[in-house]
Amino acid sequence: MKKHIFNPGPSVLPEFTLKNTAGAVMDFNNTGISIMEVSHRSKDFESVLNEAIALFREMLDIPAGYSVLFLHGGASLQFVMIPYNFLNRKAAYLDSGSWASKAIKEAKLFGEVQVVASSKEQNYTFVPSGYTIPEDADYFHITTNNTIFGTEIKKDIDSPVPLMADTSSDILSRPMDVSKYGLIYGGAQKNLGPAGVGFAIIKDSMLENVGRPVPSLLSYKIHVENNSLYNTPPCLAIYACLQTLKWLRELGGLQAIHKINLEKSRMLYDEIDRNRMFMSPLTNADDRSVMNVVFVLKPEYAELQEQFLELAKSKGIVGIKGHRSVGGFRASIYNALSLESVKVLVGAMKEFESRS
């Protein structure tokens, strides 16, 4: 049975990425060597890295004056790197979810952290708004998409200080105005590739703001100077990211995928709103994530949770159990998740309603 993979991350990847990566594990570029065996200093691998960087630039229309990095450690390591490099006096953070909260925890080890707004007390059911970004902050940190709670900041906001954005779960899902950011970063394991590699798009002028000695592997400057080759990079993971970027270009780039993503999310939210058994736990419909669609059973049907999970499973649907901090269901509908898979889920919701 075909599986419909709604996993929150690691998550569904294009068949193109899977096939080419499996092929390269056996024989990379007809070299007779696996992508796991090839030297990261070889011309063959440097081409992979440089092509991935070039495609990242092309897809997001990254302007001159920015560097693209592939790094170890996922977004969590960058929760540490950002304050280590850039928190000299005070940093401002928006607390819009549990990943934001983890980033804040790490920053506090390095200096003063001003949380400009938080929706924690309301279990992160909305993205805080109406806050003021302090002009004396070294930077302002946001999480564009809250994977767990299903909220998303879908616009590029204006900030008087460098804007640092964890975009782990919505990178490459829509066009962005990169020029508004000091740093765009994340882990690859949603829209890009497997777990085990992160990315950073950093404004080069940020590197002048580093105010303390930084260990080499945590230094954006060292990674920029070494084109992500300061130490051995996760070659296989970068190769897989390149395949996804090629797939995305072939599909028509971010304008095209954004249109598809909006259609997928609209279809699912429409069903949640229509179906008498389900509801969205979010306070504000404007905050609804295009990537992670969180929904719950209405209180009167709450005891049917396991039954819906069983029905979904019988349709080949995988990974829709909600995070324990929210409960209910979460359909992660990243770039590679097909419209067909969304239709199967919507069909299951309709069937559940008619059966109950």
Place this chain on the structure above:
Amino acid sequence: MKKHIFNPGPSVLPEFTLKNTAGAVMDFNNTGISIMEVSHRSKDFESVLNEAIALFREMLDIPAGYSVLFLHGGASLQFVMIPYNFLNRKAAYLDSGSWASKAIKEAKLFGEVQVVASSKEQNYTFVPSGYTIPEDADYFHITTNNTIFGTEIKKDIDSPVPLMADTSSDILSRPMDVSKYGLIYGGAQKNLGPAGVGFAIIKDSMLENVGRPVPSLLSYKIHVENNSLYNTPPCLAIYACLQTLKWLRELGGLQAIHKINLEKSRMLYDEIDRNRMFMSPLTNADDRSVMNVVFVLKPEYAELQEQFLELAKSKGIVGIKGHRSVGGFRASIYNALSLESVKVLVGAMKEFESRS
């Protein structure tokens, strides 16, 4: 033509590892999902992680009271983690090569570093000996195998303070007495798996020595408490490591592979010593690495370097060009490199001698 992969790292892996990993990229455990798509919180993946940890324990005969971790970032991130966690007053380091030197550089950011001995002035042509380990150091750090210079500490040394060993390039090549170490760590990309994952075997009592607040992703304690699942681990890379560990067990474990490794290295060193054109640049034959066999042309033949590389290439030999800081040649003969490949290289050396 069959390739003989003498790459220093990433490097040759068992065919068993390549085939199973390529298979799991397409379909992991008959789940219909790729190992790149599966949730790291799923039972299927946790089994992979736990089996890899159990096999690591079995292979190295790791005693109770030690934890095994799979971590992001390779050895280089642990160059930072070690002093961040454990350098409270003063640490002692042995400077036996460029990786040791990089570890020392990072440690200096966190406290006093006493270099007990160094062979840097002699271009690391030997492993320093006759030094004294200060009893007031928080720990003593060594690099067991110097990939670039081809020297190796082949015995478990005695240390009055916790012994921390970067074993990136000789882990699992021979039995070790783990009980003599506070920490054994490294990157996976030599004897274990692809680049993009590191390992740590840490004595649990070390975790009581942490003297400052440590960021989550750099904290051994947090990784131990979360069984390497504090953040999303590099699932595919860990899966590949598990395959290599299975291959190693099937082969007979560390006693068996050690015997084969000694035979491979003896065969190659014997040829270097016998052949009138080649020589070892090392000062002390006792230091010769069983993993990285470094050799150069004798001064009178030095201009023939490119010709030997050409001849080697014609035999399918890959990756034997020496590191720029040594010159000459380096044959990295890790666990997965076959005796047959060593014979091909020895044959090329003999042919080169007879032709010249």
